[in-house]
Amino acid sequence: MYAILHKFQGNRAMKTILWIVFFSMCGYLLGRAVVDPTKIRIILFAAISLVFTALSISQPRWVLFGLLIYLPFMGFLRRALIPSSGWSSFDPLVILAPAMIMLLGSYWVYWTYIRRQGIPKDEDTRLFKLVRWMILIDAVQVFNPLQGSLLTGLGGVMFYIVPLFWMVLSRIYLNGRWMKVICGTVCLIGVISALYGLKQIYYGFLNFEESWIDVAGYAALMIGNGSRAFSLYTNAAEYTLYLVISIVIAWVLLLRGTILLRLASVMMLPLLCYAMFMQSQRTPVFLTAFSLxxxxxxxxxxxxxxxxxxxxxxxxxxxxxxxxxKIQSESALIAHQVNGLANPFDEEHSTALTHLAMFQNGLLHGFQMPIGQGLGITTLAAKMSDTGASSEVDLSNIMISDGIIGGAIYGLIIFEALRMAFREANSSTTGLIILGILLATIGSWSIGGNYSTCAIIWLCIGYLDKITLIRRRELSECVNNGSIVEK
Known part of the structure; x- marks a missing residue:
């Protein structure tokens, strides 16, 4: 047998024939799969995953960048496939980005903890330590029986552990040049999505989008005789938050950018702000104004x-x-927005008090159940066990899912990230952008379903931690050099 195999290995003609047969079989199986419309989502998932998996070994930065481009368009892609392959809540395209981030994160876990390379003391920070503790607590809460199902806990990984791995990976792989490219890309996608969102408001939805609204039962879109837009995204909230992030980036570039960047910002800002205002969501308006x-x-x-x-x-x-x-308009979206802004504590025109009560109840749940109720209970994964308990704010959600200890650590992460952002804002334009993004999205850093915006936020936090570490090294070198000169 060994002699036969050795003979085959040395026979180029035989090897060529075997490769032809192999690829022919693959092509045949792929063709059979394409004929079946229900397999299209799986084929797309497999094709994109293979590309990202190959890049993850040698070009992890391009994987992160590619996923940042994929996530905003994921909702549109999933809806566009409805006419040919129907709709399913358990879509493999949804887990594509989390799977790739977990793959890259597993490389880091393997080399750091299994191969025991560790994290050098001079490369560690308080924020990074808190994030690692948060990952550990989240991993334990996956198995919490109070959430009703292990599948619910595993689903929670996608919404809580994956964002933390975005932070870890950006800390490892990104630099200032990549952050500039990412900020420019986010603004460009923001403009595209704003145009498409306004198209949905003024000219209506496409047929497959209307089919999705019917299937998903998305009643929250309707405001009187008008409808909010969701643009390219998985939901209207994610779309609005992406506009907020784009506005912050464009505003900072207007303040500190070159002449060309300022000119581009002047052209983008009116469109982005108008699109956000037409979403008829009051909290983003308040937070954006505060952040700017x-x-x-x-x-x-x-x-x-x-x-x-x-x-x-x-x-x-x-x-x-x-x-x-004082704006008066016949548009239901504008009227709803204006009434809510003018009467923020009037329950007839605003839901501010309702959201505040949900936040308070979420914090209270954390004290009532100090061990937590399970990682997935405050995410979309809770649908698998009918145990949903989301409070719509990340801090109170963490209190419900992870209990007092997890909530306290997450609160410290928020505090430390903001403290570092304020410090870095005085030193660089990128630091000022990160500060604006964190302030404008406060309370939504880890909200399940906001796939693209959560990735951007935690990527910014990771880079912020990295640049803070670099500043610390530079300061240490200056001190050492000063000591040498004195001697």
Whole structure:
């Protein structure tokens, strides 16, 4: 047998024939699969996964960048396949990005803990330690029986552990040049999605989008006789949050960018802001205004000028708010937005008090069940066991899922990330962008279903941690050099 195999290996003609037979069989099986419309999603998943898996070994940065492009368009792709392959909540295209991030994350876990390379003390930070503890607690909560099903816990991995791995991977692989490319790409996708979202509002949905609305029972879209847009994304909330992130990036580039970048920002901002306003969601408007005010003040480095800018920004916000509340329009979306902004604590026009009560109840649940109720119970994965308990705010969701300890660690992560962002905002434009993004999306850093925005947020946190580590090394070198000179 060995002699026969050796003879085959040395026979080029035989090897060629075997390869032809192999690829012919693969082509035949692929053709059979394509004929069956229900297999299209699996084929797409397999094809894209193979490309990303191959790149993950030698070009992990391109994998991260490719996934950042894929995620905003994932919802549109899934809906576009409805006419040919129907709709399924358990779509393999949804787990494509989480699977790739977990694959890259597993490389890090293998080399760090199994191969015991460890994390050098001079390459560690307080934030990174907190994130590693958060990953460990989340992993334990996967097996919490209170969530009703192990599948629910495994589903929770996609919404809580995967974002933390985005942080780890960006800390390892990204640099300043890549962050600039990512920020520009996010703005470009934001403009494209804003145009398509306004098309949905003014010209209606495509046939496959209407089919998806019917199947999903997406009643939250309807505001009077109007409808919110969801653009290219999996839901309207993710679309709105992506617009918010794009607005922050464009605004900071307007403040600190080159002439060309400022010109581009001037062209993008009206479209992005109008598209966000037409989503008729009040919390993003408040948080975006707050975030832009903070980054505008932080963009001025001198104390006296900063005071003047603070006064100007405050007056501008009051004037803008007053002007918005006086808008009168027949559009149900605009009327809903204006009434909510003008009456934020009126339950007839605003749901602010309802959301506040949900947040408080979520925190209270964490104290009532200090060991947590399971990783997946506050995510979309809870549908598998009918045990959903989302409070729609990430901190209170973590309190419900992970209990007091997990909630406390997550709260410290938020505090530490914001502290580092404020410090870095004084040093670089990218740091100012990250600060704006974190402030504008506070409460939504780990909300299940916001696939693309969660990836951007935690990628920014990872890069922030990396750049903070670099600053610390530079300061240490300066101190050492100073000591040498003195001697």
């Amino acid at each position: 005010a903070i980054v505008t003040v932080m963009s001025v480095r001198r104390g006296a000028a900063r005071v003047i800018i603070t006064v100007i920004v405050g007056i501008s916000l009051l004037a803008s708010f007053s002007a918005i509340t």
